[in-house]
Amino acid sequence: MANQEAMKTIAELGYNDVTEVLEMDDEEVAQRIETIATDAVRAIMGGQGINYVMPSRANNNQKYIPELDRIVLLNAVKTRAFDSLSSVRKTAIMTRVFQLIHQVVRKRIHVTKRDLFYTDVKLFTKQEEVGCFIAAQRLYVWPAANLLASRVLPWLRLVPQSDAVLDDVACMVGCTRTSLNVVASDKGVVVGCVTFLEDGDFIDCTRMGVGGKAIPSLVNKITDIKGTAQFVLLVEKEAAFMRLAEDRFYQRYPCVIVTGKGQPDVGTRQFVRAVKDALNVPILGLFDSDPYGLKILSVYMSSSKNMSYDSASLTCPDIKWLGLRPTDLDRYKIPEQCRLPMTAEDIETGRRLLQADFITKNEAWVKELRLMLDTKVKAEIQALSNFGFQYLTEVYLPQKLERGDWI
Amino acid sequence: MANQEAMKTIAELGYNDVTEVLEMDDEEVAQRIETIATDAVRAIMGGQGINYVMPSRANNNQKYIPELDRIVLLNAVKTRAFDSLSSVRKTAIMTRVFQLIHQVVRKRIHVTKRDLFYTDVKLFTKQEEVGCFIAAQRLYVWPAANLLASRVLPWLRLVPQSDAVLDDVACMVGCTRTSLNVVASDKGVVVGCVTFLEDGDFIDCTRMGVGGKAIPSLVNKITDIKGTAQFVLLVEKEAAFMRLAEDRFYQRYPCVIVTGKGQPDVGTRQFVRAVKDALNVPILGLFDSDPYGLKILSVYMSSSKNMSYDSASLTCPDIKWLGLRPTDLDRYKIPEQCRLPMTAEDIETGRRLLQADFITKNEAWVKELRLMLDTKVKAEIQALSNFGFQYLTEVYLPQKLERGDWI
Numbered sequence: 001m002a003n004q005e006a007m008k009t010i011a012e013l014g015y016n017d018v019t020e021v022l023e024m025d026d027e028e029v030a031q032r033i034e035t036i037a038t039d040a041v042r043a044i045m046g047g048q049g050i051n052y053v054m055p056s057r058a059n060n061n062q063k064y065i066p067e068l069d070r071i072v073l074l075n076a077v078k079t080r081a082f083d084s085l086s087s088v089r090k091t092a093i094m095t096r097v098f099q100l101i102h103q104v105v106r107k108r109i110h111v112t113k114r115d116l117f118y119t120d121v122k123l124f125t126k127q128e129e130v131g132c133f134i135a136a137q138r139l140y141v142w143p144a145a146n147l148l149a150s151r152v153l154p155w156l157r158l159v160p161q162s163d164a165v166l167d168d169v170a171c172m173v174g175c176t177r178t179s180l181n182v183v184a185s186d187k188g189v190v191v192g193c194v195t196f197l198e199d200g201d202f203i204d205c206t207r208m209g210v211g212g213k214a215i216p217s218l219v220n221k222i223t224d225i226k227g228t229a230q231f232v233l234l235v236e237k238e239a240a241f242m243r244l245a246e247d248r249f250y251q252r253y254p255c256v257i258v259t260g261k262g263q264p265d266v267g268t269r270q271f272v273r274a275v276k277d278a279l280n281v282p283i284l285g286l287f288d289s290d291p292y293g294l295k296i297l298s299v300y301m302s303s304s305k306n307m308s309y310d311s312a313s314l315t316c317p318d319i320k321w322l323g324l325r326p327t328d329l330d331r332y333k334i335p336e337q338c339r340l341p342m343t344a345e346d347i348e349t350g351r352r353l354l355q356a357d358f359i360t361k362n363e364a365w366v367k368e369l370r371l372m373l374d375t376k377v378k379a380e381i382q383a384l385s386n387f388g389f390q391y392l393t394e395v396y397l398p399q400k401l402e403r404g405d406w407i
Numbered sequence: 408m409a410n411q412e413a414m415k416t417i418a419e420l421g422y423n424d425v426t427e428v429l430e431m432d433d434e435e436v437a438q439r440i441e442t443i444a445t446d447a448v449r450a451i452m453g454g455q456g457i458n459y460v461m462p463s464r465a466n467n468n469q470k471y472i473p474e475l476d477r478i479v480l481l482n483a484v485k486t487r488a489f490d491s492l493s494s495v496r497k498t499a500i501m502t503r504v505f506q507l508i509h510q511v512v513r514k515r516i517h518v519t520k521r522d523l524f525y526t527d528v529k530l531f532t533k534q535e536e537v538g539c540f541i542a543a544q545r546l547y548v549w550p551a552a553n554l555l556a557s558r559v560l561p562w563l564r565l566v567p568q569s570d571a572v573l574d575d576v577a578c579m580v581g582c583t584r585t586s587l588n589v590v591a592s593d594k595g596v597v598v599g600c601v602t603f604l605e606d607g608d609f610i611d612c613t614r615m616g617v618g619g620k621a622i623p624s625l626v627n628k629i630t631d632i633k634g635t636a637q638f639v640l641l642v643e644k645e646a647a648f649m650r651l652a653e654d655r656f657y658q659r660y661p662c663v664i665v666t667g668k669g670q671p672d673v674g675t676r677q678f679v680r681a682v683k684d685a686l687n688v689p690i691l692g693l694f695d696s697d698p699y700g701l702k703i704l705s706v707y708m709s710s711s712k713n714m715s716y717d718s719a720s721l722t723c724p725d726i727k728w729l730g731l732r733p734t735d736l737d738r739y740k741i742p743e744q745c746r747l748p749m750t751a752e753d754i755e756t757g758r759r760l761l762q763a764d765f766i767t768k769n770e771a772w773v774k775e776l777r778l779m780l781d782t783k784v785k786a787e788i789q790a791l792s793n794f795g796f797q798y799l800t801e802v803y804l805p806q807k808l809e810r811g812d813w814i
Contacts, residue, residue: 103796104796107796107797109653109654109796109797110649110653111650111792111796112646112649112789114646114787114789115646115789115792115796117789118745118787118789118790118791118792118793119792119793183649185645185646185668186618186645186649187594189621198615198616198617198618199616199617199653200616201614201615201616202614203614203615203616207608207609207610208605208608208610208620208621209605209606209607209608209610209623209628209629210605210606210623210625210628211593211605211620211621211622211623211624211625212621212623213615213618213620213621214596214615214618214619214620214621215618216616216617216618216619217618217649218617218618218649218653221616221617222616238592238593239519239521239522239592242517242519242590242593242624242625243518246516246517246606246625247516261592267618338525380521380525382519382521382522382524382525383525384525385518385521385522385525385526386525386526389510389511389514389516389518389522390514390516
């Protein structure tokens with residue numbers, strides 16, 4: 001496999017205005033939170049009130065780094081003051097979330113946002129939103145916070161977005177979002193030529209039947225990744241994964257087959273990155289030939305904007321686009337009735353993607369997307385079923401791999 | 408574990424007016440379809456046209472069998488005639504689906520509805536719907552159908568529901584829906600004290616890390632289920648599953664922990680049934696204390712109405728309701744702020760459930776549901792996080808299990 005660019009660190013590239021966070025273990029996160037809390041208490045005792053200082057995640061503090069092909073944060077900071085009407089709510093919520101995360105990492109467990117939500121359910125208007133009414137008795141579990149509680153209590157019927165709060169907390173601690181041990185539902189699966197330890201259990205993905213191994217949200221429990229795979233085959237949707245798994249495609253072409261079942265969760269994205277790093281193999285992407293497929297591909301590649309502070313552990317900038325590509329439609333003679341007309345929304349999304357950094361940096365990708373937009377036609381991976389249900393594994397992929405047909 | 412009722416067959420119970428289907432292997436399904444096709448060709452040659460006769464799946468042909476606690480089909484039949492304006496479309500579509508299923512079982516592979524859809528994509532208006540334009544050249548793969556094609560061709564721009572068509576095909580063949588090898592996306596996961604072979608691979612669910620083993624949609628690839636589990640803990644939602652898996656709950660209480668992540672797919676339901684049959688252990692259900700939780704519980708127990716012909720392989724009538732039950736809210740002193748008011752829709756659903764067979768047959772369940780409706784309060788499993796993130800695994804479940812507190 002050629003065309004793999006050496007990955008450089010941000011420092012080596014000469015960017016010194018960039019904020020990035022680190023993977024931290026439970027102990028480190030706990031210590032950082034204790035420091036933050038002690039500083040806060042000291043500030044209160046000194047009559048200054050709480051001021052949380054953290055990297056700004058605003059659009060104008062985000063930057064696309066072409067060499068890394070991902071979005072990172074610059075080094076502007078924002079301050080959340082408790083004695084300001086505009087930020088008192090968020091400051092109080094962050095205090096509560098610091099306390100909860102401290103509990104979680106001290107116990108070395110993982111929880112969901114929903115678990116956090118249930119520490120005070122009536123304050124949350126919907127699942128996506130976290131609000132906190134800091135009940136004084138809750139704060140006893142975290143002694144340093146008791147002092148805060150008495151001052152914070154009256155202010156706290158608050159409902160900002162939980163993801164934003166967790167992102168702020170991670171940025172301020174200086175750790176990845178995963179290091180907070182707050183995980184989402186996992187949904188990715190894997191089969192193929194890779195083994196690893198998961199919480200001490202030896203997992204051999206060549207022997208995971210046809211259903212595969214569920215990729216945990218708790219990716220930091222995965223260690224010792226090894227294997228004979230020569231590439232990762234990253235599949236957008238589960239149906240293609242199922243075909244590949246049932247046909248044991250990896251026995252003929254040594255690879256790791258992963259799907260995030262559409263829009264990938266954080267666990268799947270981290271897993272793909274971890275496998276890539278451990279095995280040092282390229283990633284070949286099998287996605288629908290439509291703007292939505294490209295958007296999902298870009299999430300694997302460049303992360304999403306609101307998690308740019310954490311993009312290093314989540315992204316694989318050099319994913320190769322194997323298929324299904326717009327030029328494949330004619331090359332593989334996909335019949336008219338298996339092509340779908342793009343909707344107005346598809347076309348609009350496609351036009352916006354033409355400006356996206358992950359497209360513009362690669363002339364071959366630009367050409368493919370232009371062809372899609374010119375023909376106004378899209379197609380799904382499963383359109384290949386038109387030639388037979390196993391055409392994907394027996395003809396299409398073998399031809400692609402033998403010709404090195406990816407861009 | 409007490410209270411397990413011996414399961415009787417429908418014949419033993421004296422019902423002779425009931426239609427049920429069988430698990431069939433690929434060869435049997437293929438042969439049945441060939442017989443159906445040969446009969447159809449013979450009818451056409453005899454000048455009678457095609458008449459497909461199959462069990463009716465209409466509401467008035469469905470019956471709840473209290474002893475089995477599931478819905479079955481009675482023995483009324485319906486006829487789909489090709490020479491009738493009202494049924495020509497469905498008859499033609501069934502012909503095409505017979506042909507496709509014949510290909511699939513002959514190749515011994517599994518496909519998704521989407522794969523079927525892509526044999527003629529432009530004819531399907533949405534994924535849930537199957538339409539067929541039988542292209543004559545497609546029919547060459549199944550010689551007996553060629554004759555049909557020339558007559559059927561002009562009629563076939565059709566869009567009925569694919570699930571209904573597949574259910575009709577299964578009923579007419581006399582096999583379970585799974586025997587057709589058309590599978591949905593799988594989403595269930597399992598950990599715990601059970602081992603099995605999956606497509607020949609030995610799977611030990613005590614060594615599946617924290618993410619667990621993905622349950623395949625292709626459950627007929629699972630054989631040799633063994634294990635030391637004393638019960639199946641069936642969990643509605645993934646967050647509770649994650650807690651149980653990370654805490655390795657099954658090491659302290661030997662059990663199999665399964666979740667279908669909300670509304671379960673067919674694969675998960677069949678897997679639970681297969682584990683129950685193989686290990687002969689009770690199933691304890693951990694669901695939200697709300698009407699939606701009860702509805703999901705009922706899907707595991709009594710199947711859904713449109714699959715009543717196939718309920719034997721899918722249902723577990725004697726699931727015990729362990730929690731979270733309406734009476735638990737006071738017993739476990741769930742604080743007010745972790746209880747949620749029922750919406751008007753919740754209350755309406757709850758009232759309808761009061762009439763449902765799976766509730767009325769158990770006085771204790773009726774009482775619980777009445778309490779929910781009287782108090783107009785619901786609560787989720789994760790409300791227990793209010794007492795600590797591990798309260799579920801360290802206090803609630805151990806107490807429930809030691810007291811035998813299920814109904």
